[in-house]
Amino acid sequence: MRELIGRYGTALAGFLLVAFFVAFAPNFATPLNIVNVLKDTSFLAILALGFTLAFTVAELDLSVAEVASLSAVVCGWLVQIQYPPAVAVAAALGVATVFGAANGFGVTRLRIPSLIMTLGTAAIAKGCAFMITQGVAFVGRWPTGFTGLARGNTLGLPNLVLWMAGVTLFAYVLVKWTRTGAHMVATGEADEAARLAGIATGRMKRIGLLLAGVCAGIMAVLLAANLSSAAPNMAGDYLLYAIAAVLLGMTMFEPGKPNVWGTVYAAFVLKVLGNGLVLLGAPYYVQDIVLGVIIIGSVAFSASAMKKAAFKV
Amino acid sequence: MTGSAPLLSLRGIGKSYGPVVAVREVDLDIHRGEVVAICGDNGAGKSSLIKVISGAEEPTSGEMSLKGERVRFASPHDALEKGVATIYQDLALAPRLSIAQNVFMGSELTRSVVLPFLRVLDKKRMASEAQRFLSQLSVAITDMARPVERLSGGQRQAVAISRALRWNAEIIIMDEPTAALGVKETALVLDLVRRLKADGRTIILISHNMRDVVALADRVVIMGAGRKFVDRPVEGLTPDDLTHMIMSGNARAA
Numbered sequence: 001m002r003e004l005i006g007r008y009g010t011a012l013a014g015f016l017l018v019a020f021f022v023a024f025a026p027n028f029a030t031p032l033n034i035v036n037v038l039k040d041t042s043f044l045a046i047l048a049l050g051f052t053l054a055f056t057v058a059e060l061d062l063s064v065a066e067v068a069s070l071s072a073v074v075c076g077w078l079v080q081i082q083y084p085p086a087v088a089v090a091a092a093l094g095v096a097t098v099f100g101a102a103n104g105f106g107v108t109r110l111r112i113p114s115l116i117m118t119l120g121t122a123a124i125a126k127g128c129a130f131m132i133t134q135g136v137a138f139v140g141r142w143p144t145g146f147t148g149l150a151r152g153n154t155l156g157l158p159n160l161v162l163w164m165a166g167v168t169l170f171a172y173v174l175v176k177w178t179r180t181g182a183h184m185v186a187t188g189e190a191d192e193a194a195r196l197a198g199i200a201t202g203r204m205k206r207i208g209l210l211l212a213g214v215c216a217g218i219m220a221v222l223l224a225a226n227l228s229s230a231a232p233n234m235a236g237d238y239l240l241y242a243i244a245a246v247l248l249g250m251t252m253f254e255p256g257k258p259n260v261w262g263t264v265y266a267a268f269v270l271k272v273l274g275n276g277l278v279l280l281g282a283p284y285y286v287q288d289i290v291l292g293v294i295i296i297g298s299v300a301f302s303a304s305a306m307k308k309a310a311f312k313v
Numbered sequence: 314m315t316g317s318a319p320l321l322s323l324r325g326i327g328k329s330y331g332p333v334v335a336v337r338e339v340d341l342d343i344h345r346g347e348v349v350a351i352c353g354d355n356g357a358g359k360s361s362l363i364k365v366i367s368g369a370e371e372p373t374s375g376e377m378s379l380k381g382e383r384v385r386f387a388s389p390h391d392a393l394e395k396g397v398a399t400i401y402q403d404l405a406l407a408p409r410l411s412i413a414q415n416v417f418m419g420s421e422l423t424r425s426v427v428l429p430f431l432r433v434l435d436k437k438r439m440a441s442e443a444q445r446f447l448s449q450l451s452v453a454i455t456d457m458a459r460p461v462e463r464l465s466g467g468q469r470q471a472v473a474i475s476r477a478l479r480w481n482a483e484i485i486i487m488d489e490p491t492a493a494l495g496v497k498e499t500a501l502v503l504d505l506v507r508r509l510k511a512d513g514r515t516i517i518l519i520s521h522n523m524r525d526v527v528a529l530a531d532r533v534v535i536m537g538a539g540r541k542f543v544d545r546p547v548e549g550l551t552p553d554d555l556t557h558m559i560m561s562g563n564a565r566a567a
Binding site: 182198 | 389406409410423432434476
């Protein structure tokens with residue numbers, strides 16, 4: 001029973017939260033609103049999945065949000081000056097990938113703690129984003145070939161939701177079903193043991209941080225395409241949400257471990273919470289307070305769940 | 314034992330750390346199927362010697378041969394691939410990962426799906442193989458998905474040994490396998506060592522517990538001040554004799 005609560009308790013709480021808003025928040029349970037929440041979830045989920053992969057190899061990537069901003073700005077800029085969308089998208093993903101690779105290089109080769117390294121690259125990305133835009137935002141009538149990446153539907157499903165599903169599936173298969181994923185998990189769980197078992201732990205850390213960058217790039221392209229605009233601070237707020245999604249996700253399904261389903265489900269719950277609070281007429285700042293409580297509460301919950309597991313011989 | 318070529322042979326092995334000489338000119342032959350205990354006080358050089366044999370460090374001088382061929386171990390993993398596995402005290406297991414994940418860490422089994430080059434983890438086979446290794450060691454655990462942190466100390470040793478079996482290691486180095494274990498758990502580990510021996514594996518045992526040494530080893534090597542000063546069969550020795558030899562630095566039993 002205790003095991004079940006540890007595993008599914010917060011997932012159930014999230015479900016009850018949805019049920020609560022369905023019952024009490026006006027216009028929450030309309031198809032349009034639900035689809036909007038799901039679309040909104042996709043940005044957060046994709047970014048948080050990147051964070052999850054970095055966290056799987058026991059590294060923090062605090063640069064994901066600023067890298068996403070920079071990447072969106074690069075994308076928007078190139079679309080604005082009428083480069084083909086494919087070039088803009090490639091450039092955006094390229095920039096994000098370079099940042100991911102740089103984080104991996106700094107952490108494994110230069111032995112800089114990821115907390116410091118990624119704070120540094122976050123500041124660099126932020127500065128570059130402002131440099132490119134000179135402080136303004138790129139807004140325009142962008143080709144539908146580009147905006148359709150986020151706004152269109154395929155087989156009746158919103159493209160955004162399909163992108164989220166694709167990234168989720170990729171991350172899940174990688175972590176659970178491939179040797180590389182198994183090596184990443186082993187590296188994150190017990191660095192020294194993994195090294196002694198012949199796992200190239202440095203390489204695994206670089207892969208985790210690289211993928212965090214790539215996810216930030218994907219999220220950035222979708223964000224710019226969806227809004228038809230790109231601003232140097234457009235993804236900055238996503239950092240805390242991404243961290244909250246990962247930590248809340250760690251309280252469910254595989255308590256104490258970063259896990260793909262937990263992250264995605266938690267991203268959804270966080271977006272439901274934000275949406276529901278707005279519909280109930282709560283002031284905007286309530287969301288931040290709730291977010292802080294969730295971050296702290298999740299870690300407290302995981303810590304106590306882990307202690308119980310260790311004592312239960 | 315005598316007459317046959319040694320499985321592992323050390324000649325003139327030395328190891329220095331800058332000006333500090335930890336191991337001096339050690340010759341050592343280890344034969345197939347033997348249990349050799351390496352003893353000595355802290356700082357006597359046994360850890361450094363073991364690091365050389367396990368591939369954790371390269372010797373500063375001397376040479377090693379395995380089955381008659383000269384070998385160099387670039388890393389513990391390199392040694393493992395050549396058939397020399399080391400069971401480290403605590404370092405080698407990931408507590409929160411499952412038994413199967415720990416046994417196959419770094420050498421996971423895969424199977425192909427749809428296309429020959431699309432390979433995914435073969436979790437079923439890893440679980441059944443892990444189970445097989447553990448039952449070889451007579452350890453009755455059935456749930457291979459159980460995290461290692463929920464196992465007893467002796468069972469954890471069995472998981473670590475299973476990893477060596479997975480590599481089909483011929484030589485298994487055990488570093489203080491019974492330290493920090495209770496009476497019952499110690500008995501379990503001693504039993505594990507006996508099973509490995511019965512299975513034809515060669516074991517190098519590092520221990521501070523002289524009763525374990527007398528109970529398990531065929532031969533004892535005692536180190537002092539970086540040199541090997543005792544290398545003889547254990548038969549006829551008591552734990553007190555061993556303690557006396559280590560303390561006095563003298564090869565004669567009390």
